[in-house]
Amino acid sequence: MTGDKGNKLARALPGSSLDDRLGTDAKLDSSSQKRIGDQLRAMYDELMQQPVPDRFKELLDQLDKKKDGAQ
């Protein structure tokens, strides 16, 4: 997994200067953390509320039919 490299030791990768500056032990204060969390969830909720595209319902319907035919 390319995404897993290096982080087991929480070591800043070369070039990630922001990580260097922030350090690995830095913690966000709770109000900033809440603000980030609220924004993230608000953005996510908007995505979650989008209607499920028909293609997924149709896909699952087809598979149901196939299964009925096979049994």
Add this chain to the structure above:
Amino acid sequence: MTPEPDLREALLAAVPGLRAFAISLSGQVDRADDLVQDTLLRALSNLHRFEPGTNLNAWLFTILRNLFHSEYRKRRREVEDPDGSFASRLKIQPEQGSHLDFEDFREALSQLPSDQREALLLVGASGFSYEEAASICGCAIGTIKSRVNRARLRLAATLNVDDMDDLGPDSMTRAALQG
């Protein structure tokens, strides 16, 4: 194996969460929907591997995440993007059914390293525990905690630097898209 009768409903119920994750991960609605579709197909053909009673959502997220990463590696080779600069330019296309209210936040999210982004999305938005997120990403719990922490720090730094209330470039984008 005979699937449970309510499996269709369970899979359907998982779709909004999978889509939100895939859109936030890939930054592209079309690509996200393809990812979700591939995830459902793969899940259905591997149902025998799913242990009943365990977390169906976590299993589906694991499949989607693995598909995303294998496709990402493939694409990166195809577009000759060894340093990932193409990937870092990926953004959610605002005209595709989304409001513009979170444009700054999305922009900041898209600039995170992908391992930090997915960790934050799983824990901070999708509602998984650190333990579940670690299992989905195939890494240690401490790694997930570290990534989530770094993601939050980086987002806070980016959003402060760019000032979330600054209407400069964003208002132009809004005007262009609305006009």
